[in-house]
Amino acid sequence: xQTPALTELDSRYLxxxxxxxxxxxxxxxxxxxxxxxxxxxxxDGERYLDAFAGLWCVNVGYGQxxxxxxxxxxxxxxxxxxxxxxxxxxxxxKLAEKLVSMTPDSLQHVYFxxxxxxxxxxxxxxxxxxxxxxxxxxKKHIISLKRGYHGSSGVxxxxxxxxxxxxxxDVPTPSQHHISCPYLYRxxxxxxxxxxxxxxxELEDKVxxxxxxxxxxxxxxxxxxxxxxxVPPKGWLKAIEQTCKRLGIxxxxxxxxxxxxxxxxxxxxxxxxxxxxxxxxxxxxxSGYAPMGAVMMSDEIFNGIADGPNKAAVVGHxxxxxxxxVSAAVALEVISIYEExxxxxxxxxxxxxxxxxxxxxxxxxxxxVRNLGLLGAVELxxxxxxxxQFNPALKLSETIADIAWKHKLIFRAFGDNIxxxxxxxxxxxxDFDTLFERLQxxxxxxxxxxxxxxxx
Ligand code: PMP
Numbered sequence: 001x002q003t004p005a006l007t008e009l010d011s012r013y014l015x016x017x018x019x020x021x022x023x024x025x026x027x028x029x030x031x032x033x034x035x036x037x038x039x040x041x042x043x044d045g046e047r048y049l050d051a052f053a054g055l056w057c058v059n060v061g062y063g064q065x066x067x068x069x070x071x072x073x074x075x076x077x078x079x080x081x082x083x084x085x086x087x088x089x090x091x092x093x094k095l096a097e098k099l100v101s102m103t104p105d106s107l108q109h110v111y112f113x114x115x116x117x118x119x120x121x122x123x124x125x126x127x128x129x130x131x132x133x134x135x136x137x138x139k140k141h142i143i144s145l146k147r148g149y150h151g152s153s154g155v156x157x158x159x160x161x162x163x164x165x166x167x168x169x170d171v172p173t174p175s176q177h178h179i180s181c182p183y184l185y186r187x188x189x190x191x192x193x194x195x196x197x198x199x200x201x202e203l204e205d206k207v208x209x210x211x212x213x214x215x216x217x218x219x220x221x222x223x224x225x226x227x228x229x230x231v232p233p234k235g236w237l238k239a240i241e242q243t244c245k246r247l248g249i250x251x252x253x254x255x256x257x258x259x260x261x262x263x264x265x266x267x268x269x270x271x272x273x274x275x276x277x278x279x280x281x282x283x284x285x286x287s288g289y290a291p292m293g294a295v296m297m298s299d300e301i302f303n304g305i306a307d308g309p310n311k312a313a314v315v316g317h318x319x320x321x322x323x324x325x326v327s328a329a330v331a332l333e334v335i336s337i338y339e340e341x342x343x344x345x346x347x348x349x350x351x352x353x354x355x356x357x358x359x360x361x362x363x364x365x366x367x368x369v370r371n372l373g374l375l376g377a378v379e380l381x382x383x384x385x386x387x388x389q390f391n392p393a394l395k396l397s398e399t400i401a402d403i404a405w406k407h408k409l410i411f412r413a414f415g416d417n418i419x420x421x422x423x424x425x426x427x428x429x430x431d432f433d434t435l436f437e438r439l440q441x442x443x444x445x446x447x448x449x450x451x452x453x454x455x456x
Contacts, residue, residue, distance in 0.1 A: 084318060
């Protein structure tokens with residue numbers, strides 16, 4: 001139950017991720033109490049349709065007893081095993097083998113982290129170590145996309161291409177660079193082909209500017225998530241992969257959101273048969289039932305590190321909870337659920353989701369819709385013809401989320417009034433009907449707001 005005391009304690013003591021500290025204290029916390037399938041029950045006693053799978057992670061939905069049982073069994077048997085000093089555990093080893101079998105052939109080795117941020121951080125450290133080990137110590141610069149999100153670690157936040165993660169945090173560092181996001185709706189290009197060509201040229205120019213001998217890698221998400229669910233045109237990722245190969249730089253695909261069925265394939269790289277040098281994952285790996293992420297790498301990188309001039313020494317990267325056996329047991333069970341039919345179900349309902357998204361285009365507020373699998377967005381604009389955005393000072397997205405909450409619907413309203421959807425893969429057509437009915441009510445109410453009418 002949500003008591004005033006609990007709200008007060010939250011406001012006094014708990015720092016919420018990516019929040020405005022003072023705004024949060026003013027508004028107060030919305031406490032979630034339980035979950036069942038695609039529904040969340042809040043402390044107000046009401047049930048809310050979760051169209052964002054927590055934070056695009058609870059792909060199997062809430063209340064999966066077999067996942068709980070797997071965790072309990074592992075906790076009872078062996079709640080913790082270190083990976084240090086040559087120790088290990090069965091679930092972690094089986095999970096590593098499973099991930100290698102599920103991902104592109106280029107990826108042969110796995111380091112387990114606790115989530116996405118530290119998977120990226122581990123990747124940066126391994127890449128640095130690799131280039132030093134193979135005698136190319138100048139290859140240190142990393143290029144990524146504006147609007148990209150690659151976690152919020154001390155250094156990794158600079159690879160993220162979102163201003164909130166940079167301001168006052170003293171990143172990007174001088175070795176971190178960004179190129180334009182392949183965002184057709186808001187680009188100057190009329191065709192996907194022109195956008196892809198421009199994107200490749202921008203990467204080439206950036207590498208030339210820094211010097212190919214100084215560039216280590218290009219990092220990107222197959223679908224830009226936290227930057228507003230930007231789905232690049234088909235063929236973009238292939239063109240980027242080929243460019244990286246030609247220029248002699250590593251390609252890291254950040255599949256933290258897009259992995260584990262979210263885009264209609266087990267991994268989004270399968271849509272274009274990409275063979276990355278590194279891949280990061282988290283979220284759907286355990287479906288949020290336990291914290292875990294991973295970075296996978298090629299033989300080339302692994303062997304470069306293993307057999308370098310420093311080969312007699314340990315590779316000094318680790319965490320107490322790397323390859324945690326409970327998280328690994330949870331991940332193995334969750335992956336079985338995807339493989340036993342949930343991924344196939346998500347593929348079956350995707351056309352229904354897409355059609356419902358496209359129907360939103362008839363609403364006066366909706367400028368664009370897009371999706372890949374069950375990862376989608378509805379972009380609101382003040383003027384459809386010019387694609388003009390609402391004045392950011394209105395903080396309209398927060399009002400939209402509040403109105404949706406009133407209609408018992410949860411999605412993510414990004415700052416630029418892009419509404420992000422990442423429903424559990426178990427969503428049925430009936431669940432989508434409920435989602436879009438409630439979204440319609442929400443959009444109609446937003447349209448009637450004075451501050452919105454004045455801008456349109
Ligand atoms: N990479 C991507 C693409 C992400 O979406 C996220 C999280 N939203 C991260 C990295 C960071 O993951 P985490 O929040 O688990 O640290």
